[in-house]
Amino acid sequence: MRTEILPIDEKSLRLSKSIIDGGGAVAFPTETVYGLGANAFDNTAVEKVFAIKGRPNDNPLIVHVHKDYDLSELVTEIPEYAQALAKAYLPGPLTMVYKSRGKVCPAVSCGLDTLAVRVPLHDGAQKFLKYLNLPIAAPSANISKHVSPVTAQHVFFDLDGRIELILDGGKCSGGIESTVLDCTGEKPVILRSGLVTREMIEAVAGSCGEYVLKEGEKARSPGMKYKHYSPSCDTKLFRFDELEKAVDEYNKSRSKGVEAYVLCDDKTAELVNVDNVLNLGKTGEQIASNLYDKLREGERCAQLIIAIAPEEHGGVMKGVMNRLIKACGN
Numbered sequence: 001m002r003t004e005i006l007p008i009d010e011k012s013l014r015l016s017k018s019i020i021d022g023g024g025a026v027a028f029p030t031e032t033v034y035g036l037g038a039n040a041f042d043n044t045a046v047e048k049v050f051a052i053k054g055r056p057n058d059n060p061l062i063v064h065v066h067k068d069y070d071l072s073e074l075v076t077e078i079p080e081y082a083q084a085l086a087k088a089y090l091p092g093p094l095t096m097v098y099k100s101r102g103k104v105c106p107a108v109s110c111g112l113d114t115l116a117v118r119v120p121l122h123d124g125a126q127k128f129l130k131y132l133n134l135p136i137a138a139p140s141a142n143i144s145k146h147v148s149p150v151t152a153q154h155v156f157f158d159l160d161g162r163i164e165l166i167l168d169g170g171k172c173s174g175g176i177e178s179t180v181l182d183c184t185g186e187k188p189v190i191l192r193s194g195l196v197t198r199e200m201i202e203a204v205a206g207s208c209g210e211y212v213l214k215e216g217e218k219a220r221s222p223g224m225k226y227k228h229y230s231p232s233c234d235t236k237l238f239r240f241d242e243l244e245k246a247v248d249e250y251n252k253s254r255s256k257g258v259e260a261y262v263l264c265d266d267k268t269a270e271l272v273n274v275d276n277v278l279n280l281g282k283t284g285e286q287i288a289s290n291l292y293d294k295l296r297e298g299e300r301c302a303q304l305i306i307a308i309a310p311e312e313h314g315g316v317m318k319g320v321m322n323r324l325i326k327a328c329g330n
């Protein structure tokens with residue numbers, strides 16, 4: 001199969017519709033990462049998305065809808081706090097989990113009685129979703145466990161020959177996946193940290209829990225238990241108080257002729273002061289926005305040594321650190 005990358009216009013939207021209506025999958029941009037979308041009412045199409053990615057079949061997908069879509073068609077029981085959060089942050093990088101009406105096909109939620117729904121902010125995503133006027137089930141458009149894609153070229157690298165069409169909406173500005181929030185209980189519970197931070201949720205909903213997977217427990221958000229976001233090279237993460245160890249590791253590798261790079265932020269770049277650096281930037285937002293692009297750039301070398309200062313940059317760093325810990329396999 002030939003994989004085309006096209007800008008988002010009438011012609012590519014028409015082609016998207018014929019692919020989706022024919023039970024296929026289309027990659028599209030969002031403000032977080034690129035998604036690989038299929039019709040959420042078509043079980044075979046959704047199963048195909050799992051197969052294309054090599055995704056474990058117990059890790060449910062998020063359904064994406066345009067901003068005027070009537071959510072009550074898909075879910076029941078939208079609590080007041082969720083309505084307030086939706087008003088404050090949607091469209092945007094916040095996925096909300098509700099009780100499902102069971103209207104979308106079973107493969108989407110992998111048999112759970114809940115449904116994760118997201119209304120992306122990206123103009124290209126809105127155009128795509130509006131044109132189709134369907135709930136679109138979409139995981140990130142990468143091979144399972146690899147680094148999520150933030151450009152059409154990243155999607156092409158992973159999925160060339162496996163899908164027909166990538167809608168190109170430029171580089172995703174947010175850079176890490178949406179916050180996943182369980183809205184089925186008395187108060188919201190964060191299942192995956194992201195760009196809508198705990199502080200932002202508390203500011204609207206009053207209180208907010210955070211789900212931590214305990215040993216031996218069945219995951220409430222099944223994606224939590226998998227290694228994820230991983231570059232293909234050797235990757236080591238060092239805490240801010242271990243910077244010396246990071247520099248030692250770098251020097252050791254370099255002296256053996258290993259092509260090592262340090263992935264850092266502005267502050268740690270100054271402190272480690274080595275030749276091969278990939279700098280993520282200064283603020284939490286810049287770091288999140290550059291993270292996957294730099295991880296993909298970095299994986300072309302032999303070893304990636306990650307040394308950043310999370311406490312410097314506020315709530316967004318929780319999501320960034322969560323991705324980095326998973327990328328390094330802990």
Ligand code: TXA
Binds near residue numbers: 178
């Ligand atoms: O920003 C994003 O969320 C991107 C873009 C494409 O929208 N999508 C994304 O999808 O990151 P994916 O499949 O890579 O991650 C979906 C996460 C997984 O951790 C999954 O376990 C969780 O959402 N999830 C999906 N449905 C759920 C449900 N019903 N209950 C709990 N967690 C759910």
Ligand code: MG
Binds near residue numbers: 139140148
């Ligand atoms: Mg993913």
